[in-house]
Amino acid sequence: MIEVLIFATLNGLVTGLLLFMLASGLTLIFSMMGVLNFAHASFYMLGAYFAYSISLYLGFWPALIVAPVLVGLLGALIERYGLRRVHKSGHVAELIFTFGLAFLIEEAVQFFWGRATKDYRSPDLLDFPLFTLFGQNFPAYKAFMIFISIAIFIGLYFVLTRTRIGIIIQAAITHPHTVANLGHNVPLIFMAVFGVGTGLAGLAGVIAGPVLTTFPGMAMVLGSIVFVIVVIGGLGSLAGALVASLLIGLLQSYAIASDVGMPDLLAWLGISFERDHPLNDIWRLTLPQVAPILPYLLLVLVLIFRPSGLFGKRES
Amino acid sequence: PSLARAQDPIRIAFIDPQSGTFAATGETGYLQLKFAADYFFNEKGGVLGGRQIEVIALDNKNSAADSQQQLRRAISEGIQIVYSGNGSAVASALSTAIERHNRRNPEQRVIFMNYAAVDPILTGADCSFWHFRFDSHSDTKMDVMTSHIATKADISKVYIIGQDYSFGKAVGDAAISMLAAKRPDIEVVGNELHPIGQVKDFTPYVTKIVASGADAIITGNWGGDMVALGRAIADAGLDVPIYTFYAAYDGITATLGEAGKNRIRLVHNDFANPVTSEERIAFTRAFKAKYPHKDLTQPRLATSLQMLVNAMEETGGTDPFQLALAMEDMRVTNMIGDEVWMRGEDHQSFQPLFVSVHTDENVVFDADNSGFGLVTEFRVPTQDTITESSCKMNRPQQ
Amino acid sequence: MLKYVSWALFAVALIVLPQIFTSILSVSILNQMCIAIVFALSYNMLLGQGGMLSFGHAVYFGLGGFMAVHALLAIENEQMMFSVTLIPLVGGLFGLCAALFIGSFSTHKAGTVFAMISLGVGELIAASSLILVSFFGGEAGVSGDRTYGPPFLGFDFAQNIEVYYLAAAWLFLATVCMYLFTQTPAGRMANAVRDNPERAEFIGYSARRVRFISFIFSGFFAGIAGGLFALNYEILTEQNLNAVTSGNVLLMAYIGGLGFFIGPIVGAIVLTLINSVLSNYTDLWLLYLGLMFVLTVMFLPRGLTGFLMMHRTPWHLGKLHLLAKPYAVTAVPGSIFVFSMVCIVEMSHSNEPTFNVFGFALDPSSFLSWGALIIIACLAFIALRRTLPSLRDAWDTANAIDTKPGVRP
Amino acid sequence: MLEVADLHAWYGKSHILQGVHFNVAQGEIVSLLGRNGVGRSTTVKTIMGEVEPSGSILFKDQQIVGKKSYEIAKLGIGCVPENRDIFPSLTVRQNLLLGMKSSKGSSRWSIDEMFRMFPNLGERADVPGGVLSGGEQQMLCMCRTLMGDPELIMIDEPTEGLAPKVVEQVGELLQEIAARGVAILLVEQKLTIALKISHRVYVMGHGKIVYEGSPQELREATEVRREWLEV
Amino acid sequence: MSILQLQGLHKQFGNTPIIRDVSLKIAAGEKHAIIGPNGAGKSTLFHLITGRHTVSSGSILFKGQPIHNRPPYEIARLGLARSFQVTNIFPLLSVFENIRCALLWSQGYKYSFWHLLGKAKALNTRTEELLVEIGLQERRNLPAGELAYAEQRALELGIAIASGAEMILLDEPVAGMSHSEAKNAVELINRVTAGKTLVMVEHDMNIVFDMADKITVLVYGEIIASDVPSKIRGNAKVQEAYLGEVVEEHSHA
């Protein structure tokens, strides 16, 4: 039992930090530009595919640097020539734009790389078990993932709290003219933020690609969960995103590890039921079965009772 | 029929996903059917005195509603033969829709060739006169799988993990009951269901598997869920056999690569390495020559086409009702020389089944051009795959 | 007066269309359009009129549809007896009940909070639909047969065309109701609350209550659409209430134009056509669709209807004819460009040695095909860039009120 | 310092500015007077690059027509818009920080100085700008612009919504700003204060400059006042 | 009889007290002005009365009924309308619709979805009348957000007075208007509030002293004086805290 608990914690941590890598970029974009970037997970997917192609020629390590930069540049270009145009027509238009973009990127990826799963692997350098506990390996690569996520958190936190960029952008969302009147080049800053945000998503893709497999559906799997994290954590709060990511990572991991469910509960309560009871499906539910939908439940509950999220200051 | 009619092509609607996430399998299926039609019939002068077979891919987007829409399109264009196979949900929706359509519009009937959907119910409780299945259903496959496991003395604890839907559940239930019958000493140490297509990382599940001390894993997973599960098992350093149905081709073989070597075992009815039949070797080579990036994953499409054409020649036309009657209890010999029998009672076909292992040794025909492929370890002859029929077929009048 | 004429035209179109497009397929597409229009209009009640961005509107469509199928099953099993013409109403009422429950907590706030709750609820219900097999039938869904009910005026609804007329009748009724709703105090206050919920509270309206009312009506009409779906396809699956369907209806409403009552109608028609027609010509249709969305959002922010409405000013000024020539001049290089790009894309994607695009034989292995297409595309692009300014000038002229054209330097 | 000549501007189809010309010298307070809707705010916006104009605007002998707002601001023009436009979710201090063009660099003005001048703001330094009272917002907006250390500052209706006593204070502040060598273009409704502190005044009517003179002259030009300023 | 009665009202945001122990009675039919320095809490007081903020302690009685901490819409329905200092209108609706919406509740339409607006004759005529009164009849079909600033102020006023509430609270109604417009606005206010209770905040002393029957001076959240205009003018404390010497100048102008 204890081994399950330890590994569940480790797994939760890894998943949580991976989610945070994605959520950090989204938080950046969401909080600063007010753009609900639906295509965020698509940039993550692009990161993985770029890295896959680059790693075929140059190996993993150059890809780790080059792919996120490429994704970031692409993001910046999309901001410059697409999103900026749409910005005028309001938030819903921006959202639809990124929605269409997500669509487009997924199709483009299939167009260029095909529909089959790609054999994108972690580097040989990290291809060893860091330690073995109770007969199960903990790959070194996962430790590397943890390390990168924490580095991102520290880096972003510093940039956001120690520089004026954060407040400039926050102000520019609602009052772009006024901020420009004060002498700040708003478009450039927006472009940079979007570039960095998507670049972070790309980085997450480079790192997660080998673990979570690189295939055209990889964006879909993570797409909405990232939103859930950013919202639960509180819009615009980096720390909130971190906490929410870990919360969700651990929650899911523990839920899967647990073997309890309604049958246990009912047995405990001394209730029995017929197998063909109309609510049979509910009576037979187990916690691992519903683990992946727990975040959504959490989301709805958090929003009902605390609309600004766990760490959110402002409501939008 | 007029002279002009006689020269019209015989059109077949291939209703499968051609776009979206599930397109990979639908697309290769289409190419294989088309290739088989050309290779065996069109290039040899056609059928029914010179008519060509034309395969038309209709995209069902993996949805029941779109499948019906495409069915209506096919019917509008006068097509009488429909192929489909990806996904039991879609297949059963199509089967129901065709059954209803044929009942409501007797003058526009169509016949349904199911080449891959394996839910037992399609030839069981929900069987239809118009539906013919060319793959073995999952219970049969599980029977073969458990027979193979039964021969392995070193397996004493089995962990079952599957996607949370009818197929995943059916695999679990069947595995438990069949193992209990064949090897009562084997303990089922876990029967886990996970949501389909939602799990990002299978490591938490692997942790449970490790903790359970299992020395074999059975899973019905396919697609991304299969790859991710295989990877997670390898990453955790868990070295036990994984019994599967769908762990090959469409990038899965390449992605599992070294990680799956000698771990993954697959039950299937399409013979893998070593290939001895000359006919099959030539066919595979020709297909690879035309589509170097694709694999010949479903040779039974050729078999199904053979039956269909036999039925046409026998009845001298393409009337679905006559075709269906003709195909009942038909027997044909497939490319590797085995006999395939279409049972008249429930329209379920029977053929030998194989258990193969994922490896890169002794592989002549690999998958995904990866060097890895399937090498057959275990063969079950046709007669051992035959199960009772539970179908109460509603037979229409002419 | 104009209003009554348009309604009459609408009704006539509904009646006449299947007499012009008679194949099983076209009737089926028309059927699909009816469903899509009701659904998109119901969505616009939320987003366009009430300012509530929902990512889970398919929930009400799907739940309504599932209930409708269960009603069909009940008729089939003779537990109940009523005409299947009322099935959409069953769907609507169930959609309304679902909306009553979910709306009771989700309409508290608009904006991101509402959007995210709708996302969460949508995902929850879609996921539960796979778990609660007895109601939702798992991934195979639930299917029923529409022909068991008592015949209505002698129709048993075995044929699609009969279902079409039933759907068209419901479509007409639902459209009229939704239109009238926009003309009521509740409908108008929905607009006001969308604009400024706080101010609405100071003129006596609870913003939450106003949103709630729009929300339940929207759920009702979405449920009707679901009921129509159940009648047309006789099956409902998880896909009918998942995020893809929700996304689709959002796109329909947006592409059509949120600010206009007929916007969603236009969007529903266009997208249904694309969905069922384009996908038969190319399996890259999703790529083109994505591209089209992105371009529409960028260049036609008010949707297709907004684009058409932009021509109202020149029309009133009697200057619409000024635009004909520039449009034609731009359309030539424009369509050549689009066509050659499509050829290039299709060629690089093809598995086949040669294939046809709209009757042109292309050979992906030949340099000639590639070179020629790329040159044509470049030339067309240059020509397009040349013609655009004159189109813009013509546009300004056509919109200028002054008699002297081009006052603006 | 600022020379505006033959300035035209449009909102859509309506021609708002129809050939405006005026100039402002260093350290000078110049008022732009006129009735509601004659286009005074539009003039300010046009100079700031928010409205696309035709004509010529020279700032320190440099043509700024066609430049982007932030470029114009960087050249040294500051603007206090009429709708206040403080950033509601940022605190007072952050609002002021935003006014600075770079995080370092010296300015004639410091945050502390601002707080000394307007103790109200000092007390509320860490409160979100959006909850300030109307008058406090007005003060904040002016201070924020000063933080950018502009050489020319354009102020649109600075005294609107201010208590009479504070209006006085603002007048004094403006004079002090000018004394430090900053040119001021004042757009005002309240003649009293405008006449009191300006060096020169322009009167606008129908998108044109209709009168130019010293405050004293305008005080006496009852004709002009009647036609263009009062009822 | 006092129509509105504030008793020991306190309000603090976080730890900052903004309104401290305000008690005030306003008689029915009275024209009451509240003046005070910027940030004194005048708007906050309005927000408390109209339900935008909850009170920290104390009570507010309107027509003898406690209304504090009730949602704004309930208070509005009792017959208490207000305007805002920062323009607060429905920017995408046309000017006409802005006014019509403001009329809906008081005309008894509530959340009706069975009445058609086009058929509501009385409602529409009343809307037209109001448009004429606030001088925006020519702009009736324009989206309100596109109006000029001063026009928006007029509309703001229009929305506040539309419902014909018994008591109207106006927060700086003429701010941003030119002399002539302000004059028109004052006339309008006088006309529509005849026989009703008016409470207003205004920094323009001419208007305040012209219109008000009674003036309350709020400084740092406390009432330092509440009296008839003539007494307030002479009050030294008021002069020092608020008026400065400007009063004289104004009265001369």
Ligand SMILES: Nc1ncnc2c1ncn2[C@@H]1O[C@H](COP(=O)(O)OP(=O)(O)OP(=O)(O)O)[C@@H](O)[C@H]1O
């Ligand atoms: N964004 C806009 N779109 C269209 N017209 C506008 C816009 N802004 C202002 N106007 C119009 O331009 C004219 C001049 O406006 P401007 O704001 O410059 O006047 P002003 O002299 O500053 O008056 P005020 O005293 O009201 O501030 C007004 O008639 C106004 O209606």
Ligand SMILES: Nc1ncnc2c1ncn2[C@@H]1O[C@H](COP(=O)(O)OP(=O)(O)OP(=O)(O)O)[C@@H](O)[C@H]1O
């Ligand atoms: N939500 C809030 N949180 C914190 N402080 C607030 C809040 N709302 C108002 N205040 C503060 O309360 C004080 C009173 O504000 P109020 O708007 O009532 O002033 P006012 O008397 O209307 O002034 P003005 O005449 O300038 O409009 C101000 O100092 C303001 O900063």
Ligand SMILES: [Mg+2]
């Ligand atoms: Mg102005």
Ligand SMILES: [Mg+2]
């Ligand atoms: Mg105030």
